[in-house]
């Protein structure tokens with residue numbers, strides 16, 4: 265029997281039972297579509313995050329407070345990162361072009377009769393928009409002088425500005441943060457979520473104002489005002505490793521700790537990308553499992569229907585054997601049918617998957633990336649599943665005895 | 674006497690179904706010869722082993738013991754694949770219940786054996802052309818594109834005969850070909866078989882009708898899986914005389 269003949273026979277058998285064939289393919293269709301959509305979404309988010317991270321520039325080093333690993337009873341010998349650490353880095357480490365600090369708080373914000381609870385307050389320095397790659401939509405960011413003088417000025421994230429002022433321009437208007445009245449001098453452009461940080465719903469204040477009004481501490485007078493994060497921007501041609509070592513040694517010395525007990529961590533852009541990659545890789549392998557299971561379920565559906573089909577068509581098998589079909593001819597015929605079911609199912613799944621990914625993007629605004637390799641993978645697995653689960657029924661058919669098959673009613 | 678080629682020669686064929694105490698000897702030592710161009714009827718009471726013998730002659734099953742030479746070749750020990758090839762190239766089987774593929778046109782039913790022919794390569798046009806020619810020959814030229822459920826029993830049996838003829842077999846095997854038909858259509862089928870015989874076909878046919886068997890050359894009577902008697906009938910060998918219609 266020629267392959268083309270096997271395909272023709274299989275196709276006719278499938279076409280004779282359109283609804284049943286479609287239901288049989290459904291498992292494969294869903295499996296393949298799910299793979300394409302899910303991989304598309306995960307690849308899309310990954311690409312979006314990657315882009316945002318790299319847009320921040322690779323010459324950035326993050327210094328963060330971490331819990332003191334000191335021995336018990338030693339007490340808060342150091343209070344973690346303090347503002348003066350940032351000035352020290354700026355002054356003493358070679359290859360540093362800018363240093364920006366961050367400290368958070370959370371306060372009630374009021375404008376007229378609008379009150380928002382637990383708004384994130386972010387104290388920063390002038391270089392912040394540049395290191396975080398944020399543009400100003402309206403007005404301006406604060407100046408060094410305003411930080412020095414603890415001027416009561418504020419810059420709003422885009423969605424917060426909308427919530428507080430609707431579509432009016434907030435520039436020059438007053439907001440009350442906690443019990444402090446501040447003048448709005450700028451609004452940031454929309455930035456969206458980066459990782460799990462929402463840049464658009466925060467109030468940005470001069471760090472000095474945050475120290476004074478929102479995070480005053482007893483220790484501040486002795487050890488300085490603590491900060492959550494210090495961004496260190498490097499010269500284009502600075503040696504990254506050398507800068508990291510310098511920062512680590514400097515801070516260890518300032519905090520009076522050894523490097524092993526450091527109460528801070530120094531990370532690079534690269535480290536963040538790597539963490540990101542390892543989480544998306546975990547997500548992807550989870551997807552692969554889900555997809556694999558749904559394809560196997562689809563395969564079992566094919567096997568089930570093929571077994572029914574072999575039983576129903578026992579007489580047909582007998583007739584074919586009587587006119588000269590060998591066991592192998594029969595096996596190939598049913599295997600082709602199972603393969604064709606899974607391949608057609610796979611093709612429909614691809615169409616639905618690609619279409620579904622576009623629709624998902626259109627409605628959710630999330631980016632999806634259609635990966636050619638995910639299409640090939642899904643399609644290939646569908647075909648393999650068809651062949652694997654089609655083999656047993658096909659073999660059952662091939663082993664029928666011609667006379668028994670002809671007698672079957 | 675012209676020494677004709679032996680198409681069938683069976684030597685002491687046995688077919689035992691089941692095992693041990695419940696075993697049934699459906700055939701219990703059958704030795705028959707059938708020559709090229711012969712038209713032989715097989716008769717016998719129900720359960721005498723007629724169908725069992727036809728299945729073995731048709732290479733649909735193998736004897737438990739004994740030898741079967743088909744067209745000079747011992748086929749009694751061939752495996753499934755080899756038997757399939759013999760059925761395809763040398764034999765045409767006509768069943769009581771037609772055994773056509775449902776929801777498949779007469780033409781497609783007739784081309785079916787060509788699909789499984791490994792010795793010849795047919796283009797679709799060639800096989801369609803050959804199948805229509807044979808359908809024409811059995812008087813169904815206009816029904817080539819009808820499906821079995823659109824045909825009468827007699828017409829369906831003609832399609833089955835066309836299918837049996839399509840690979841130019843050396844032997845036609847018919848197990849009660851008129852068994853499912855009314856007498857009118859049955860007669861038409863017999864007329865067709867006689868015509869094929871005139872044209873040179875070798876035919877073995879099971880029948881319950883002594884009227885029908887009387888018009889063949891020989892009748893082999895089976896009883897309890899053995900050959901009871903062999904009777905020569907009136908029908909002449911083809912080609913020697915004109916045969917009455």
Ligand SMILES: Nc1ncnc2c1ncn2[C@@H]1O[C@H](COP(=O)(O)OP(=O)(O)OP(=O)(O)O)[C@@H](O)[C@H]1O
Pocket residue numbers: 690691697698699717718719720721722723724725726
């Ligand atoms: N597959 C089988 N298993 C067991 N016994 C069988 C089988 N096939 C046939 N037999 C037995 O073999 C004997 C011969 O059966 P067979 O079908 O050849 O008879 P037959 O002459 O064709 O009868 P009928 O005229 O009714 O068609 C019967 O006793 C039957 O019961």
Ligand SMILES: [Mg+2]
Pocket residue numbers: 723724725
């Ligand atoms: Mg019988």
